[in-house]
Amino acid sequence: MTDLTIINYDGQRVLTTSQLAESYGTSSKVISKNFTRNQDRYTEGKHFIPLKGQEKHDFINRHQIDDGSRNAQVLYLWTEKGAWLHAKSLNTNQAWNVYEMLVDDYYNVKEQAQPQSLEIALQAALEHEREIKTIKSDVRYLKGNMRIDSLQQQEIQQAAKYSVVQALGGIHSVAYEGSSKKVFSAFWREFKKHFGVPRYGDIPKVKFDDAIRFIELWRPSTSLQIEIDQSNSQMTLS
Structure with missing residues (x-):
């Protein structure tokens, strides 16, 4: 997903609602409705990061975000796991295909970090790899079992x-x-x-x-x- 503007928050890559909607071939309104309907499945900090007030305005100015978020009460930033839940809600071939590309080409391109030790870095990498394999396995299963429309x-x-x-x-x-x-x-x-x-x-x-x-x-x-x-x-x- 080389055409996406890279947005980082607290050392991890995230996507705005409009970026996620455009990538999945839907609208921000649909993304917001899916979130509202399934809000109990989303965990703040794990799946999404809500920015409000001055923090939101500073973040928008710093990243030059021009998608209508400036007038919204809350700016939602979606993590890799949040993008997964939205792909699951949409359950379309385009959403699953784009999600796999996001994992490979956007979320997994991490910033240079300074881990406390090599052992910690390796453990984190292995854990992340296991999570990605599990998610990709679920994606393949769901794609293979989606019924005809x-x-x-x-x-x-x-x-x-x-x-x-x-x-x-x-x-x-x-x-x-x-x-x-x-x-x-x-x-x-x-x-x-x-x-x-x-x-x-x-x-x-x-x-x-x-x-x-x-x-x-x-x-x-x-x-x-x-x-x-x-x-x-x-x-x-x-």
Whole structure:
């Protein structure tokens, strides 16, 4: 995140609400609402640093912050762990991807410090590394288990309808009139069994393309296809 203006507070890098919102592809209002709704999960000093009064004005002037914070009652500064909680609240691919970049390219570029001893410095580094590995593991898990959104659900519905109707011979076919319910049931049963979900809306985002591919390749079973062909042959003979 090389385009971010670097802001330090008390020896650690932080982000303002507007910086965090812009990075995550959302608005400061959404960030503030998420914070208000989940305020009991945030710990002052660990996840955020609130600046008020003269301290706030001095900080804004020192860092030349020009994002509307000057008129706010409180200026919130977000630590690395605070950014993690906001990514979790937003739960979008962009937020998770940006969070990983923030960890790698912004928060982890620390200022030169003068530790009391090499042992203390190594212990702190190891502890930090463990925390980062845990957080990244959680990020990968959440990204891998995010369910498809409403637009993707609609796309799967439309693709499934097209595939089944084609298999039946079209909406004007005899098979469509007499067997569409049975064929649709067979399709969704195979679909949910293949992806191991109770309903199609539970498919993870990472498997959306696989779901579309499954629909495109789906064909009725042999016995069901024979039934469809026999129904449609009646239309041909009549």
